Amino acid sequence: GAVVSQHPSWVICKSGTSVKIECRSLDFQATTMFWYRQFPKQSLMLMATSNEGSKATYEQGVEKDKFLINHASLTLSTLTVTSAHPEDSSFYICSASFETPYEQYFGPGTRLTVT
């Protein structure tokens, strides 16, 4: 149980375009979803926390207008990277929780490359 999927698993896009990444909890209802970014050889950095039906809470230094998060239902959250630039190339991972924010189920990640 507690499976989280992400789509797409990898994407290549041109600079200036927008990319949407989906995160779904397949067999449970997620009260909270988290979006992380990981650069090579670095730790996972939390970008934002989202709860169904409310605005996402962004971590310090993360631009909310650039990284749009929508948490429309208890099983789906989306992250849209707007006007992507090469420096946005990274591994984006979502996670979902239902009982406690400290027990998170991770999606397989999305590798974004911006050319």
Next chain:
Amino acid sequence: RKEVEQDPGPFNVPEGATVAFNCTYSNSASQSFFWYRQDCRKEPKLLMSVYSSGNEDGRFTAQLNRASQYISLLIRDSKLSDSATYLCVGTLHRRNQGGKLIFGQGTELSVKP
């Protein structure tokens, strides 16, 4: 100073070796700690929780020392399949924002035949 610090390694060890990873954390308010394992280009997977009393799961032993704000992971009888990056993870409670996980940089382990 990073909230959770680890030696990035890499640790290169032969099969059968015992290897120990260390981690320190800066926020004394952190309540819970975990070790995660992350394979290359994959998501992190929970390996085990860490308790002050120490806990063991097969070949893996984790220990938390709150006084020193220090966490350890010991792997005995290393297997080739143990090769991965091991992430030390703490938690942080935020009053109006809910809790979050704080990940260390990870320690890379390579077990050689």
